Amino acid sequence: MLKLSQLFFRRTALILTGTFLAAALMGYYLLRQMEIDTHARMLRNLLTVLEYDLRCLPSAKIPTILRQIHRDTGVRITVIAPDGRVLYESNRSPVGMENHAARPEILEAKAQGWGEAVRHSATLGVDLLYVAHRDRDRFVRAAYSLASIRQQLLRLWLKALGVFALILTGIFLFSLRLNERIGKESRRLSRSLEQMLEKKYDADIAPVECCAEFAEIRKMLQKVAKKLAKRERQKAKYTRKLKALTQRQSDIISAISHEFKNPVAAIMGYAQSLDEMKDLDPGLRRRFLGKIHDNAEKISLMIDRLALAIKLENRSFSPRKSLFELSSVAAAVRETLLQKYPGRTIRLDCTPMTIEADRDMIEHVLLNLVENALKYSEEEVILRCTPERLEVIDEGEGLSPEDREKITKKFYRVDRLSWNNSIGVGLYIVEYVLKLHDTALKIESREGKGSVFSFSLKEMHPRREDVSGTLPPRQ
Numbered sequence: 001m002l003k004l005s006q007l008f009f010r011r012t013a014l015i016l017t018g019t020f021l022a023a024a025l026m027g028y029y030l031l032r033q034m035e036i037d038t039h040a041r042m043l044r045n046l047l048t049v050l051e052y053d054l055r056c057l058p059s060a061k062i063p064t065i066l067r068q069i070h071r072d073t074g075v076r077i078t079v080i081a082p083d084g085r086v087l088y089e090s091n092r093s094p095v096g097m098e099n100h101a102a103r104p105e106i107l108e109a110k111a112q113g114w115g116e117a118v119r120h121s122a123t124l125g126v127d128l129l130y131v132a133h134r135d136r137d138r139f140v141r142a143a144y145s146l147a148s149i150r151q152q153l154l155r156l157w158l159k160a161l162g163v164f165a166l167i168l169t170g171i172f173l174f175s176l177r178l179n180e181r182i183g184k185e186s187r188r189l190s191r192s193l194e195q196m197l198e199k200k201y202d203a204d205i206a207p208v209e210c211c212a213e214f215a216e217i218r219k220m221l222q223k224v225a226k227k228l229a230k231r232e233r234q235k236a237k238y239t240r241k242l243k244a245l246t247q248r249q250s251d252i253i254s255a256i257s258h259e260f261k262n263p264v265a266a267i268m269g270y271a272q273s274l275d276e277m278k279d280l281d282p283g284l285r286r287r288f289l290g291k292i293h294d295n296a297e298k299i300s301l302m303i304d305r306l307a308l309a310i311k312l313e314n315r316s317f318s319p320r321k322s323l324f325e326l327s328s329v330a331a332a333v334r335e336t337l338l339q340k341y342p343g344r345t346i347r348l349d350c351t352p353m354t355i356e357a358d359r360d361m362i363e364h365v366l367l368n369l370v371e372n373a374l375k376y377s378e379e380e381v382i383l384r385c386t387p388e389r390l391e392v393i394d395e396g397e398g399l400s401p402e403d404r405e406k407i408t409k410k411f412y413r414v415d416r417l418s419w420n421n422s423i424g425v426g427l428y429i430v431e432y433v434l435k436l437h438d439t440a441l442k443i444e445s446r447e448g449k450g451s452v453f454s455f456s457l458k459e460m461h462p463r464r465e466d467v468s469g470t471l472p473p474r475q
Contacts, residue, residue: 012175016168023164035156036129040116043131043142046075050142051135054079066090076128076143080106087138105132106139118146192221199232263295319358319436323462326390327352329359330383333366341374350385355460361433366392368426369453377450390457395450404443 050069054062066077070090079088084101086094100106108115109132117130121143132141270288274280280288327350334346355362366383369392373381377396384391399407408431431441438459445451 012179013172016172016175019168036118039129039144040131043075043129043144044114044133046073047131047133047140047142050077051133051140054135054140062088063090074145078141078143080132080139080141082137082139100139100141103130103132103141105130105141108132109134109139109141189217189221196221196225196228199228263299266295267292319361319433321356321358323354323356324359325352326350326355326362326385326457329363330366330385333363333370334383336367337370337374340371344374345380346370346374347380347382349382351387353385353387353457354462355457356462357437357460358433361436365430365433365455366390368430372426373451373453379450385457387461388456388458389454391452391454393450393452398447398449398451399443399445400447404445407443408441 046069053065057065062079066079066088067090069075069077075090077088077090078086078100080100081087084099084103084106086097086100088094089097104117104119105115108117113134115130115132118127119130120126121128127146128143129146130141130143132139270292274285274288327348330348330350334348338344338346370381370383373392373394373396377394379395382391382393384393408427427441434441434455439456442454443451444454
């Protein structure tokens with residue numbers, strides 16, 4: 001398959017050659033006709049002058065004058081009678097010549113006054129241009145050899161052909177130059193395409209100087225390169241996200257496996273000890289059984305949290321709202337966690353109030369927030385309730401800005417902290433539950449100073465009709 005520059009060059013050469021040949025042929029026939037017309041007018045002018053002279057000359061001198069004209073101009077003169085007999089002839093004696101009444105130029109002159117024809121002369125054996133005129137009672141005819149016309153035509157045609165050849169040569173050289181530029185631009189665009197194939201989308205595409213079509217192709221290539229570069233960046237971004245997600249999932253599975261492994265190993269260890277130590281002290285036996293129970297509860301709690309996180313993720317969980325006293329729930333959470341974390345201090349500063357929410361969900365939220373504060377702080381934890389907000393305050397290690405942005409993500413953990421038998425879904429569940437109650441978790445924290453986890457309670461205040469009992473609690 002030929003290149004664009006080769007196609008352009010070959011087709012240009014073919015068009016120029018065809019144009020040259022067509023112009024040569026058309027020019028030849030056009031110039032030939034022009035020469036014939038020019039000589040025909042010349043012969044008419046000659047006959048007009050000659051006829052006046054013939055009328056004034058004696059008959060005896062007419063042949064001498066006709067021969068003299070022939071010698072000077074090369075024009076053959078014939079005087080013909082109305083019946084077609086040749087009266088005078090410049091080239092020979094009229095005796096024995098054929099009757100000319102049927103000659104085409106004589107017939108035309110008899111009908112129209114002037115007659116003209118191009119034909120072969122049987123008398124002279126050459127092609128001649130004949131012009132005849134009816135002069136009163138006779139016909140005067142002039143004939144001129146086409147050979148002379150052809151020689152003059154050839155000279156004129158060669159001159160015109162030379163000029164046309166020079167023009168075509170200039171056009172050919174221009175097309176050759178244009179062909180080189182097209183080849184150069186096509187190679188430049190090809191290199192740009194090769195760079196795009198090598199994913200070098202930011203490589204500059206050189207400006208096009210050849211023609212508007214290539215400039216348009218360059219613009220389109222630039223647009224395509226930008227789109228491909230953008231797509232490549234998106235692809236790289238998605239690839240990084242996928243790798244990070246894969247790594248994250250691997251870490252999560254590893255962490256979950258680790259967190260389940262500890263309580264399972266503890267249960268197996270205590271159970272084996274109970275099985276092997278038949279005479280174990282009853283107090284120690286109860287202690288071992290308590291450890292087994294505690295670790296089983298940890299496993300159950302982790303499974304429940306995973307199940308709840310999955311339900312929330314699948315949007316298959318909705319709150320069952322009712323009216324209840326928030327301070328009583330806060331007090332119950334405090335008592336539960338004090339039993340789990342003996343020796344710790346949880347200060348309850350909660351204004352008595354009734355809210356409308358899912359009691360179990362709100363209790364779960366308080367348990368998570370207060371337990372997180374206990375895990376990551378060795379100081380007193382404050383649970384404060386006002387009509388506007390609920391706050392859990394600790395003076396622990398605090399969070400960095402980066403951790404503060406990500407801590408509510410599912411399975412996220414702060415790297416410098418231990419999981420403490422947590423699988424990283426607690427705050428994710430808290431945020432989702434609060435969202436179901438039309439409020440949001442707010443986190444304020446400073447590294448080394450502590451944290452405040454809070455959410456608005458205004459959205460949970462019951463309507464007056466609900467408090468008065470005119471409307472049943474909304475389910």
